[in-house]
Amino acid sequence: MSINVEETLSKLSVAQKIKLLAGLGWWHTEPVEEQGIPSMRMSDGPNGVRGTRFFNGVPSSCFPSSTGLGASFDVDLAYKVGVALGEECRAKGCHILLGPTVNTQRSPLGGRSFESFAEDPTLNGLIAAAYINGVQSKGVSATIKHYVANDQEFESERALREIYLKPFQLALKHSNPWALMSSYNRVNGVHVSESSWLLDDILRKEWGFKGLIMSDWIGVYSTAESIKAGVDLEMPGPTVMRGKAVERSLAAQKLFISDIDDRARKVLELLQKAYASGIPFNAPEEGIDTPKLRQLLRESAADSIVLLKNEKNILPLTSESKVKTIAVIGPNAKYAFSSGGGSARLLESYTVTPLQGIEAGAKELGLNVKFTLGATTHKLNPLLDPYISLLDGSGKGALLEFWNESPANGFATANSNLKDDLEPPVWSCTTEVSNCVLLDGVASAYSTVFTPEESGIYELSLTLAGSGNLFFENNLLIDLSTSPAPGDYFMGLGTAEVKTQVQGLKAGQGYKVEVRASNHAYVKQVPIIPNWGGLRIGVVRVVKPEDALQEAIDLAKSCDAEWESEGYDRPDLELPGLSNRLVSGVLKANPNTVVVNQSGSAVTFPWIDEASTALQAFYGGNELGNGIADVLFGKVNPSAKLSLTFPKRLEDVPSYSSYSKGQEHGKVLYNEGVFVGYRGYQVKNLAPMFPFGFGLSYSTFEYSSLKCSDISPEGNFTVSFTIKNTSKIYGREVAQIYVSDNEASLPRPQRELKGFKKVPLEAGESKSVEVSLDREALGFFDERRGEWVAEKGMFSILVGASSEDAKLKGTVELKKSLAWRGL
Known part of the structure; x- marks a missing residue:
């Protein structure tokens, strides 16, 4: 089946045309069934295809974060990743992938820095073009975003053109993205979604862009202005700024039918491509997991790792090395930090932790591996995920139950009696995670068995979007039903994290954990975002920081080599908690220490002069652990180069004086002009810790x-x-x-x-x-x-x-x- 755009447009009524200009829910376009126009499906995100569900979705492949893919400096790899993402879109019935992100990394403090490829527009744009070409080779529309300067105000057109628009320009020059997403922010006082200069004069007329322009989610702030500027599709639905408001603007002659036709035509043109792709409409979502895909995930994870130092040639660790025992030291070695949050977050089809990867690699060489925590560094308690099993003992995971109405008096309050006979749930399912977006306007129960690996004192924590409580062994442990403090989790809808310790837990013994929650009466809102419920359960064994540090140092002294990993996404450049003390202490205890830092963007290393061997691993996707191990054990010779500068200190970052400082009523001047990233260090003759483009190899x-x-x-x-x-x-x-x-x-x-x-x-x-x-x-x-x-x-x-x-x-x-x- 296909569609003739002009013929179809001529048959549509004004109301039907207007209907096409806004989304249906969060992930679809509006259908016009009476005219045979189906609904197109879209999905986040840049490093994996989540599908249409935040909660309990179809598992997905997670590729390295964009900073990691950018560090590969490999357009062929970017193309192959794009192809794989396109294939997964097809499996999920998705016509439009919401990526790639090519916003210039003006500052490593940016919360979404990991979503863009580089601080340099050439690297950013050329990797993006290869990614786009790969995605669209499978008939799936790529959506280049967020156009443009997606964080702050702007001033200089020269800097805008040379630094911030340039990656978009290069991507359009070397590929043909079928869709583009406008950004939330203003540029020179005008919201991008209302800027005819940016969307029409530059993008469409000067650059010749022929594709669809959609808004970022809740990024349309006007009716006539956004339509005249060129935003074809308001997302998400239901519409706020279009619909009846467009009819009113037509009546007032602020808009004309020709304006509506221009926007509806672009939606139909993208629909024409969707028909040509052969991807079914409203198809069931399926995942992909093949040996070939796993190999690509592993290849991309290893190829995103940058060797920063190898002064003593400790690496690679091979059968010829003198190493017999490896101490793995670090709180995140047991966790797979595969991606950042937001649009990059998804349910991985599987993960390999750094510890798992190293243990497998060491086993092949007959090496021993010992692990210790070293220090706790988390902002929120680590998730309960690794330690949960179903109540009936049938496997890993938790039971989730949902009711349209509370099934008992005080169901989700501190007065809840867990022995009450509850009405049968309307719906139930299982999940393997303890970090869930739930459902709008329901009551829910999350039940699991927590089995600690070590005996001791444990700290459990709970964050909710909604109202409810956590019960441990049928006893109320955490009360979030009585005036909980607000927090930033769940897109600003969540409570602050509340933590409580439990004494005397025994290794290998199961303990029932239950969360009962409701968001019926939850009043905290973010405009447009649905009133979803959500929960996040964390747990950590309580260890005195000094004891953990000493345990790590003692282990380091007794082993031949060490390995340390840090999961990171913070608003500053410091490693969290006692990380720096841990690394310094281990380095002093054993000179054969290999430091592996995992972060989405740049961090500072005050101990770097003491370290002879160091690697930078970005968020590495499903195969993070194997990718790290492949580099450590020499299966892969590292070839990545830093896609952004690593400064010695935050104050050295070129945008420092105006990024977090000097903001006035939301207005930020880009005082550094074109001297962004390495350009700024060079003009000041300021040496960074590691420069842009730097990376070593086991070869010369x-x-x-x-x-x-x-x-x-x-x-x-x-x-x-x-x-x-x-x-x-x-x-x-x-x-x-x-x-x-x-x-x-x-x-x-x-x-x-x-x-x-x-x-x-x-x-x-x-x-x-x-x-x-x-x-x-x-x-x-x-x-x-x-x-x-x-x-x-x-x-x-x-x-x-x-x-x-x-x-x-x-x-x-x-x-x-x-x-x-x-x-």
Whole structure:
């Protein structure tokens, strides 16, 4: 079946056209069944296809966070990840994937920094283009987002063009995304969803974008303005700013039928692609789990890990190493921090923790592994997930029961009598998690058996969106039914986390845990967001911090090598809790320590000078643990490079003075202008802890024979050079090409990444590498003229292993200035 867009549009009534301009619920477009128009399905998110359910959804594959995929500097891998995501969309009956995110990482403090590929627009845009091409090769629409400057106010058009719009521009140049999502924020005082300049003048007219523009969720703040600016689809539904409001605007002649046709046409054009894909409408959701997919998940996890230091060549750990025992030290070794939160969060089809991966790798080599906590570092108590089983003993998980009305007096209050005979639930199911979004306007019970691995004192915690309580062995333990303090969890709907200790628990003994909750009378609201219930149960064994530190240090002294991991997503650059003390203490106790940091974005390492060996692992997806182990044990030779700068301290970040400081009534000036990320460190001659593009290998490489062709009248030229693997093992090197304008009339960065190529090399092998560049590599945006300009003169070409490690240098001459608009 197919659809003729213009013919269908001509048959629609005004009311039917208006209906197409807003969503049906959170994940679908509105159908017009009487005209044969079905509902298209969409899904989050950037690193995995969640499907249509926040709660108890179909399990999904989780790929590394975008910062990790960006660190691979591998467009072929990004394409393969996109293909896999497209295939999973097809399995879930999804026509539109809400990704990728390409917002520039202006500051590592950004709560969603892990969702974007890089601080550099070239890396960001080219990885995004490959991802988009992969997704859409399977007939699924990619949705590039969040257009644009998705966190704060703006000022300079030059910075907007060169840094923040550029990754979108490059992605459109090298791919053809079928959809784009506008951002929440204002740019120069105008909401993006109302900005004709951004959506129509630049995106559609200047760049030639032909696809659909949807709003971010609850990101439409007007009726006529957003429609005239070019937002085709308001999400989610039911509509707030369209529907009857559009009819009123038509009556007032603020809008005309031609405006409605323009927007409805884009929805129908995307529907035409959905028909062509062959993906059924309203299909059941299914998962995918194949050996080939698992191998890609494992490959992408390993290829996102950056080797930061290996001064003593401790790594890789092989059968030839002198290591006999490995101490795994760190509170998050037993947890698989596969992704960040928000739109990236999903129910993984399976996970491999760092400890599991290391134990499996060590077993193959006949090595012993010992584990200790070391220190607690969590903001919220770790989830109860690893320790739960069903009440009937039939397997892992918990029983969830739902009622439309409370099944007993005081059901979810501190007065609840658990021995009451309850009415049968309307619906029940099982879940393997203790962090659930529940249902709107219902009463619910969550019941499980908690079995601790070690004897001792345990601290249980509860966070609710709603009202309710936690019972332990049929006794009230945590009361959240009586004026609970508000918190930030569940999109701002949740309570603060309440914690209570339980004494004398025994290893291997099961203890019943039950949460009874209701959100019938829950009044805390975020506009538009449904009044969902939700619960999060956490648990941690109570350990005195000093005792845990000493236990870790003692273990380190008795072992040949150590490994430490930290799960992280914080509003500052410090590792949480006693992490830094733990790492310093272990480093002093044993010089053969391998430090593995896991974080979504940059953190600071005050102990880095003491460490001889360190790796950066981003959120690694399903195969996080195996990916780390593959690098540690040499199955994979690390080849990733940092996709963002790691500073020595927060104050060194170029945006520091205006990102979290200097905000006035929600307005933030981008005072650093174009000097974002590594550009800002270079202009200040400020050395970071680790620069953008930095990453080591178990191999060594030699660069030679740089040649730069003449620049054509159109601005095209090539850069060629030779790379040799001078080691005895196979390795891959990311060669990076930076360009410097030697004679610019305006201040420009010292150098800017304009191209890169990942080169696989056998031991001793040499390869000639050629990278094609165009006028984009030479130009800057001239606000005075409102166009891109490449000024005649000499340009330096720097080829090397990072933004601070140029191996080769050459020059090219542009003999005649160029000016242009568009792609």
